[in-house]
Amino acid sequence: MVNIGLLGLGTVGTGIVQIIEDRKNYLQKLIGTEINISKILIRDMNKKRRIGIHEDKLTTDFSEIVGDQDIDIIIEVMGGLEEAYVYIREALNRGKHVVTANKAVVAKHLEELTFLAREKNKAFLYEASVGGGIPIIKQLKEQANLNNIQEIKGILNGTSNFLLTKMIEEDLDFKEALKMSQKLGYAEADPTDDIEGYDTRRKLRILTTIGFKDRVKEESILCQGISSIKTIDIQNIKSMDCTIKLLGTATLKDNKYYALVEPVIIKKNSYFGKVDYATNLVSFVGNKVGELRFYGEGAGSFPTANAILSDVIDIILKNYHKNYSLESNDLDNINKLFQGRYYIRTTLENDTKDKMIRYINEKEITDKLITKEKDVAFITKKILKKEIENIISKFNIRTENYFIGRLEV
Ligand SMILES: NC(=O)C1=CN([C@@H]2O[C@H](COP(=O)(O)OP(=O)(O)OC[C@H]3O[C@@H](n4cnc5c(N)ncnc54)[C@H](OP(=O)(O)O)[C@@H]3O)[C@@H](O)[C@H]2O)C=CC1
Numbered sequence: 001m002v003n004i005g006l007l008g009l010g011t012v013g014t015g016i017v018q019i020i021e022d023r024k025n026y027l028q029k030l031i032g033t034e035i036n037i038s039k040i041l042i043r044d045m046n047k048k049r050r051i052g053i054h055e056d057k058l059t060t061d062f063s064e065i066v067g068d069q070d071i072d073i074i075i076e077v078m079g080g081l082e083e084a085y086v087y088i089r090e091a092l093n094r095g096k097h098v099v100t101a102n103k104a105v106v107a108k109h110l111e112e113l114t115f116l117a118r119e120k121n122k123a124f125l126y127e128a129s130v131g132g133g134i135p136i137i138k139q140l141k142e143q144a145n146l147n148n149i150q151e152i153k154g155i156l157n158g159t160s161n162f163l164l165t166k167m168i169e170e171d172l173d174f175k176e177a178l179k180m181s182q183k184l185g186y187a188e189a190d191p192t193d194d195i196e197g198y199d200t201r202r203k204l205r206i207l208t209t210i211g212f213k214d215r216v217k218e219e220s221i222l223c224q225g226i227s228s229i230k231t232i233d234i235q236n237i238k239s240m241d242c243t244i245k246l247l248g249t250a251t252l253k254d255n256k257y258y259a260l261v262e263p264v265i266i267k268k269n270s271y272f273g274k275v276d277y278a279t280n281l282v283s284f285v286g287n288k289v290g291e292l293r294f295y296g297e298g299a300g301s302f303p304t305a306n307a308i309l310s311d312v313i314d315i316i317l318k319n320y321h322k323n324y325s326l327e328s329n330d331l332d333n334i335n336k337l338f339q340g341r342y343y344i345r346t347t348l349e350n351d352t353k354d355k356m357i358r359y360i361n362e363k364e365i366t367d368k369l370i371t372k373e374k375d376v377a378f379i380t381k382k383i384l385k386k387e388i389e390n391i392i393s394k395f396n397i398r399t400e401n402y403f404i405g406r407l408e409v
Pocket residue numbers: 007008009010011012013041042043044045047060076077078079080083101102103104128129132185186187188189298299300301304
């Protein structure tokens with residue numbers, strides 16, 4: 001019997017218990033032994049659970065799990081940063097394999113935890129931390145051994161994609177759509193991470209570190225979210241026969257790379273434009289294999305639990321990558337030089353609005369201006385992203401009073 005200590009019994013933890021229950025007999029035949037969740041860490045003993053669990057299995061004391069000699073694998077699906085990190089580190093130190101869905105922890109401590117696991121000859125696997133149910137990490141590790149990875153691109157956050165799709169396709173308002181995604185279990189405990197792009201940035205940091213073989217830090221990725229998008233933006237985007245997606249994009253050429261998270265306006269019938277609701281699409285380009293695309297449910301109970309259990313089975317069957325590179329190749333980050341055509345909408349009082357219009361006309365930044373009462377929207381020529389920051393700071397525009405999307409059309 002393989003005993004598992006499960007940290008967390010929320011959206012993902014519950015899915016894990018259910019899949020193991022559903023597939024019990026099949027898995028037993030496949031791996032020749034039973035997978036048993038022997039203990040589960042939770043916060044609140046009195047909480048009503050979606051599934052029936054024997055009370056004896058539940059604990060609020062992590063030491064009961066990590067100190068249990070019979071537990072071989074610890075699955076961390078409790079979320080948060082500090083406590084989860086401390087528990088994962090302790091589990092590895094005590095000789096347990098660890099599987100996690102926690103992108104916050106993986107993004108912050110990927111190298112340290114991977115090297116600790118190697119030192120202890122244990123696995124530290126995190127397939128579920130990027131792309132929910134999509135098997136991307138394993139593939140990328142494999143392909144990065146055979147290829148120079150030149151580009152990684154993805155719709156990597158289910159919540160924001162769900163939100164944008166609801167706004168575009170069903171004319172729903174931002175707050176309403178966010179509530180729905182929280183109810184469906186896609187959003188993080190604090191949805192700021194989803195809508196401000198931080199979750200996408202963490203996932204891109206993980207993918208680029210593996211793919212580009214460099215320690216790409218979260219701070220090296222420019223990040224802009226979707227929280228200030230308004231109905232007027234949706235109308236403008238639709239009038240261009242386009243849709244909008246929060247994309248993470250990184251390209252590497254001659255040891256120089258860009259890495260950005262930003263809303264991108266694309267044609268509805270393009271490959272990324274067709275990815276709707278909580279689905280994710282991740283693509284990467286290798287110099288030998290060309291472009292590979294991975295599409296599927298990017299969040300939610302079963303898809304994420306599925307990715308966790310793929311890692312668990314790989315551990316049991318000793319079928320996981322141990323020696324993929326996490327080197328530091330000292331690549332140059334050239335985000336400052338990034339150029340693009342941008343859609344910019346500002347909502348300003350008349351005085352500032354007029355001054356800004358004069359400024360962008362003088363500087364010949366735009367050839368298309370759309371004004372509607374306080375809202376001024378324009379499409380820039382190809383400019384440095386930095387120039388947009390200059391406009392925002394020159395006119396002291398508050399975060400909630402502008403929205404920016406890059407055009408990829
Ligand atoms: N939801 C999704 O679609 C996806 C989530 N993830 C990641 O998976 C992880 C879990 O997400 P999700 O299942 O949605 O989270 P939930 O908030 O639904 O569940 C968290 C669970 O962990 C328990 N928990 C939280 N903090 C503690 C603590 N300090 N001590 C003991 N138990 C604790 C909670 O206990 P209690 O029930 O008693 O409150 C709860 O059972 C996160 O890292 C998330 O980023 C990754 C991909 C997709």
